[in-house]
Amino acid sequence: MTTLTAHGRTVSSFEELVNQLGTDAFASPKRSTVPLLDYWRVPDPRLRDMTGRLGMPWSERFELHFEYEVPVRRGRGKSSYTDLMILADDVAVAIEAKFTEPRYESVGNWLGPEQATNRADVLNGWIGAIEGVTGGAINREIVRQLPYQVIHRTASVCCVNSPKRVVVYQVFGHAPEPYYADDLGRLVSAMAARDRVMFFVVSNSFRRTATYAQLVARWDAGEREMGTDVRDALIAGPLLEFDEPVAISISGAA
Numbered sequence: 001m002t003t004l005t006a007h008g009r010t011v012s013s014f015e016e017l018v019n020q021l022g023t024d025a026f027a028s029p030k031r032s033t034v035p036l037l038d039y040w041r042v043p044d045p046r047l048r049d050m051t052g053r054l055g056m057p058w059s060e061r062f063e064l065h066f067e068y069e070v071p072v073r074r075g076r077g078k079s080s081y082t083d084l085m086i087l088a089d090d091v092a093v094a095i096e097a098k099f100t101e102p103r104y105e106s107v108g109n110w111l112g113p114e115q116a117t118n119r120a121d122v123l124n125g126w127i128g129a130i131e132g133v134t135g136g137a138i139n140r141e142i143v144r145q146l147p148y149q150v151i152h153r154t155a156s157v158c159c160v161n162s163p164k165r166v167v168v169y170q171v172f173g174h175a176p177e178p179y180y181a182d183d184l185g186r187l188v189s190a191m192a193a194r195d196r197v198m199f200f201v202v203s204n205s206f207r208r209t210a211t212y213a214q215l216v217a218r219w220d221a222g223e224r225e226m227g228t229d230v231r232d233a234l235i236a237g238p239l240l241e242f243d244e245p246v247a248i249s250i251s252g253a254a
Helices: 014-021 032-040 045-055 106-110 117-134 140-145 149-157 178-190 211-220 227-236
Strands: 002-006 008-012 062-070 079-087 092-098 165-172 199-203 206-208 241-242 248-250
Touching: 002 014, 002 045, 008 014, 014 032, 014 092, 014 227, 032 079, 032 092, 032 149, 032 165, 032 241, 045 062, 062 149, 079 149, 092 149, 106 117, 106 140, 106 149, 117 149, 117 199, 140 178, 149 165, 149 178, 149 199, 165 178, 165 227, 178 199, 178 227, 178 248, 206 211, 211 227
Parallel strands: 002 062, 092 165, 165 199
Antiparallel strands: 002 008, 062 079, 079 092, 199 248, 206 241
């Protein structure tokens, strides 16, 4: 049995899932939400493929939570919203979708030159969640160099009560940028116990359908406020034809 939720609300169909996320999520056809939902529109075969590639056990019960919220653990700040959190009987998989966006802001830049007390508290809360699972201190100097998003995404899966935890960067396009594996590898190297959380980069190349190519052409020509059209096109049928994914296990910094 597979359960789907969006923003914490259970949905019963792909159309309901897309509508629950709202048109703002599809403001551009180049947002990572578009290929992510298109890839997972029929969950069961994707789950069988993904579990096999990640070495996860098959379960008779899966929950797919889109925009899975984990509030900050300390201080005041925005919750972490994982693009897709997959929960089963004995595993939690946090999937972060990547498409056209650049590398995100580092922890050091996010903290700022004055080391704002509240932001330091928020960061310590996330790090504490990770350390609670890995059983030892994380190298803070390495953490400062990593994207802030990498830290709170990893902390989010560590906040799930599960014996196995996995972080996946699902990268859509023909070749993932090297910094995805590099950032995750450095985080693994910074951890005390490196087997408590597993990390993967999953590369998903694809071919555009004519419908998707038209949406991108409109965007590239300068058209904006396309959320409704992108949403409706996604509901109408697949926009991308996906090739076989490639999963790369991250064991530490190169």
